[in-house]
Amino acid sequence: MNVLRRIVRRPPQAASGEWPTHWPEVLRRVHAARGSDARSALPRLADLLPPEGLKGIDAALDLLQTAIGNDAHILVVGDFDCDGATATAVAVRGLRMLGVRRLSHAVPNRIVHGYGLTPALVEELAELQPDLLVTVDHGIACHAGIHAAKAHGWNILVTDHHLPGPVLPPADAIVNPNQPGCSFASKALAGVGVMFYVLLALRARLGVQADLATLLDLVAVGTVADMVPLDANNRALVGAGLRRLRAGQGCAGLQALLEVSGRKAGTLSTTDIGFAIGPRINAAGRLEDMGIGIECLLTDDAGQARGLAAILQGINEERRALQTDMQDMAEASLDGIDTRYAACLFDPDWHPGVVGLVASKLKERLHRPAIAFAPAEPDSPMLRGSARSIPGFHVRDALALVDARHPGLIARFGGHAMAAGMSLAREQFEAFRSAFVAVSAELLSEDLLVDVLRSDGGLCADEFHISTAHALRDGGHWGQGYPEPLFDDAFEVLHWRVLKERHLKLELGLHGQRFNAIQFNGWDGVEPARKARIAYRIVPDDWRGGEAIQLQVVHREAAAASSPA
Known part of the structure; x- marks a missing residue:
């Protein structure tokens, strides 16, 4: 079926406040169009909401403080996606930093156990004899598993961000910003973010010195990969994690994953996390055992990290091949x-x-x-x-x-x-x-069935420059709920060719200039119109280097078929 797409220009907003002097006007207006001012565009850690607003946080701290005081055995049970893996790594690393000595971790196998803390998983974990079981990125819907764990006499702390059902599970404490009665202003925390907040609060309760900021690289990766809305609170977490990764201060596992994915730490973006780092971690939970991904994130040995990253790379290649076959089958079945x-x-x-x-x-x-x-x-x-x-x-x-x-x-x-x-x-x-x-x-209303592309308008002739591409790449933490800048203009299509039978390589003309452009999966068998309205992103052309830019085409249509809204 042909889906109706419509380009709608965001209403222009005044870029109020004193913005950094090196920010170009286009970056200021992009942030303003997303409701940000000079302070909230790039929030800092100092802007984080305090943990005290999380319902259940005091009960959670009581459990953890008692366990630490009694030298109890704490078992962290994660989920088999990237958010769950990073949340597990944050929990294990953070609890060790805060004085936990007897600490184990586990994760269900997707095929064997299914999702979350199930009774079958509980029986496998019974031989570990934990005193306190902590779920990360799941648990709010695991009623049967928590009942089974309680039958063993374990204390249960649930940390999760998923929406609860009408009845909460019988855990000893639940920390979830989306549970009824929780006043925490941001409901968008990922599972890894919830666990990080628990650690922040525990550090304050214990009054110990521990540099939990070293965990923010993992928090950033899990938050972006889980595609939760990047509200101001999440952008503060992601921004701090990105700064660590760009400075080469990420954990050994993430640095190894950057290497195998061919990404450069110094220019790492949220897009790189979403399309390169996250999928390689996720692949382990999809096809094999997420334990591989978690171990990659927990090791401090660079050589071991590279070996585990290479395994994840291989699993991801297998995943891509399998996904391609399944997508082809899905496409073929749509006709009926x-x-x-x-x-x-x-x-x-x-x-x-x-x-x-x-x-x-x-x-x-x-x-x-x-x-x-x-x-x-x-x-x-x-x-x-x-x-x-x-x-x-x-x-x-x-x-x-x-x-x-x-x-x-x-x-x-x-x-x-x-x-x-x-x-x-x-x-x-x-x-x-x-x-x-x-x-x-x-x-679903008819309006919801239209794919609306919200554009930041057109670019002036002097804005088609490498400095603009760099400013947009580095000047914001773009993602779900805070979308990457998108522009639209009416171009002349000067030349085109098909790459690998599916991508469309274009040469476009505007403002007396010529631009290289690429539309991935854009070849539909129909010759492009000579004049086209195109929604695009402007990015550095890494293949050509230097001052070269490239336009990434998100949508194109005959210029006469649409006009700016």
Whole structure:
């Protein structure tokens, strides 16, 4: 299907306040258009919200302080994605810094255990005989697992950021900014951010000296990779972590991952984290054992880190090949499916660790909520699904509505506005698809089904310069909820050619200048219009070096078909 895309220019905002004198006007107006002033554009650690606003923080500190005082055994249990891996590494490193001596960590295997703290995982962990179990990036929906852990006599501290159900689990303490009654102003913390806040509060409670800022490289990576909104609080955390990484002060594992991904530390951006670092960590949890990724983030030995990073690189290459095959299968199956409101697909040969990526690509292509399912394990009667959503459609709430209308249809679900996971019996797939599509049709308006590209307007002739590209790359922490600068102009298409049968290489003319441009996956078999309105980003051309810039084309259409809004 052809998705309607519309370029809408953001209303111009006055760049108020005293901005850094070296910031060009274009960078100031970009931040102003996102609601920032000179102070909030690049927030610092001093601007962080205090931990005291987190509900449950005092009970959590009581558990941890007592455990430290009794030399108790603390077991950290993470999740098998990048947020969970970084949160586990932050918890282990931070608790050691704060005096914990008896400390273990574990993570479920996606295929063997499923998501979170399950009863099966608890039984495997029983031989470790922990006194206190701390969940990171999960736990708020793990009722059965927490009941099983309590039956062993363990104390349970849940740290999580996912949305809770109507009943909270029976943990001894819960720290989650999204739980009912929590007054913490930022609800956008990732799992790694929640754990970092617990450590900040514990340091203050204990009155010890510990440089927790050394953990901010991990906090930044987990926050960006989990695609939580980068509100001012998260931007302060991410900015501090980026500064450490750019200065070569990241942990050995992250520096090794930078090397294998070919990224330069000195110019690292949130985009590099999202497209290079995060996927390599995530790959371990998707196809193998996230324990590999966690060990890479915990080691201080550079040689060991390089070896583990090389393993993660290999797993990621395998993941990419598998994802390509699954995406091709998904694309082929779309012809016979009604995708007016949502896409919901299942294939018995798909891998459960990659369905989230397939759903993400379907969502991007169709601009519709998308769910992809795979068998929980080969020949399993249970399916695991991963959902991705579009702005304005809260996918976890949609699943809750399906569950309320069809009790028992979904075995288990959880997540947040833009992403969710679920499990259901294979025999229930068609019934679930019908129910989810019906809810989507009910909740989605025609406006939400249009893919709106919000542009920062056009660039002046003298703004097409390498200094602009550098300023935009380095002058903001761009991401979910605080989007990377996007511009639009009407160009003359001077020349074009197809690269690798899918990408479109363009030479564009504007203001009497010629610009190199690339549109990844932009070849649709139709010759580009001679005059085109193009939404683009301006970036340094790393291939040509020097003062060269390149325009990354996000969208193009015949110039007469649209005008600035």
